[in-house]
Amino acid sequence: MLIIYVGMASGVGACLRLVCMDVFSHSSFFSKLYFPVVTFLINIVGSLLMGFIFYYLPDTTTNTLISVGVIGGFTTLSTFNDEMILLWKYHKLTCLLYGFLTYLVGLIVVLVMVR
Amino acid sequence: MIDDSAVYHQSAFLLQNFSKLTVFTIDANTSKLNVINTYESVITIKRYIAVFLFGIIGGGARYLMELLIVAPNGFPFSTLLINIIGCFFFSIMVDYIPKRFALSSTVATGLSAGLIGSFTTFSTFNLDAIKLVVHHQLAFFAIYLFCTIFGSLLMNLTGRKVSRRLLQKLEVF
Numbered sequence: 001m002l003i004i005y006v007g008m009a010s011g012v013g014a015c016l017r018l019v020c021m022d023v024f025s026h027s028s029f030f031s032k033l034y035f036p037v038v039t040f041l042i043n044i045v046g047s048l049l050m051g052f053i054f055y056y057l058p059d060t061t062t063n064t065l066i067s068v069g070v071i072g073g074f075t076t077l078s079t080f081n082d083e084m085i086l087l088w089k090y091h092k093l094t095c096l097l098y099g100f101l102t103y104l105v106g107l108i109v110v111l112v113m114v115r
Numbered sequence: 116m117i118d119d120s121a122v123y124h125q126s127a128f129l130l131q132n133f134s135k136l137t138v139f140t141i142d143a144n145t146s147k148l149n150v151i152n153t154y155e156s157v158i159t160i161k162r163y164i165a166v167f168l169f170g171i172i173g174g175g176a177r178y179l180m181e182l183l184i185v186a187p188n189g190f191p192f193s194t195l196l197i198n199i200i201g202c203f204f205f206s207i208m209v210d211y212i213p214k215r216f217a218l219s220s221t222v223a224t225g226l227s228a229g230l231i232g233s234f235t236t237f238s239t240f241n242l243d244a245i246k247l248v249v250h251h252q253l254a255f256f257a258i259y260l261f262c263t264i265f266g267s268l269l270m271n272l273t274g275r276k277v278s279r280r281l282l283q284k285l286e287v288f
Contacts, residue, residue: 002178003175003178003179003182004171004175006174006175006178007170007171007172007173007174007175007176007178008171008174009174010170010171010173010174010175010177010178010233011166011167011168011169011170011171011174011229011233012167012170013170013174013233014166014167014169014170014173014174014228014229014232014233015163015166015167015170017228017232018162018163018166018224018228021228043237043238046237046238047237047238047241047242049238050238050239050241050242051241051242051245054242067238068177068178068181068239069174069178071238072174072177072233072236072238072239073170073173073174073232073233073236074238075236075237075238076232076233076235076236076237077198077201077202077235077236077237077240077263077267078198078201078202078204078205078227078231078232078234078235078267078271079205079228079232080237081202081205081267081268081271082202082205082206082209082271084268085268085271085272085275099264102237103260103264106237106240106241107241107244107245109241110241110242110244110245111245111248114245114249
């Protein structure tokens with residue numbers, strides 16, 4: 001039964017991600033940039049929250065739902081990889097910067113949360 | 116100006132978001148990159164419903180796999196497998212499935228951003244990696260990082276190739 005609840009929480013997370021992407025795509029400033037700011041921010045914020053919940057909050061069912069469900073559905077690796085390959089064709093430097101920054105900042109952000 | 120004959124590479128793909136179809140073209144004369152936003156779809160409630168419904172399946176499958184696959188030595192094998200499989204199927208869902216079954220953009224968004232987007236996860240990957248660092252399993256950390264970074268990129272490229280092959284096969288018949 002918990003699997004279905006986690007799935008529904010993931011659906012909510014995926015919808016939140018779509019909201020962020022829609023908001024950024026309708027801003028005239030961010031849609032001009034080649035650097036995919038939305039996916040970057042989504043992954044970093046999601047990682048930060050994940051580290052916070054794991055290291056600071058007790059291990060309850062509600063926290064599992066929020067961390068594994070909502071935040072796990074919110075962050076995405078497949079879109080990130082797809083964008084990296086698209087960028088590699090035309091903006092090799094941006095692609096390398098994007099990949100490097102996402103992995104580095106993502107790891108640092110969780111490391112900061114370790115008690 | 117972009118002339119159709121001057122365009123030797125024209126591919127429509129989705130960059131940065133799923134609501135805008137971005138076409139990249141290269142002018143053969145000046146070899147300059149042109150970016151054309153062909154259309155902006157309206158934000159419809161249908162897309163959110165599709166993403167939510169497919170997201171339930173993706174997230175449920177992820178949690179099921181994390182419960183079932185447990186490596187005895189603490190290596191986060193389930194997350195690695197989830198991300199690698201997800202990256203392969205993301206290319207298939209973007210390139211092959213919508214063309215093969217002539218899906219509407221709503222369902223296509225649900226399949227790619229909803230199903231696969233919520234199946235793969237970046238936050239759990241980071242958490243698992245830092246857990247390995249905290250437990251002083253630095254060799255596992257290096258293997259995990261390497262496998263995820265290059266494995267997911269490789270699987271995405273493989274998915275693109277496979278979907279191209281499948282579409283070619285479709286055209287022959």
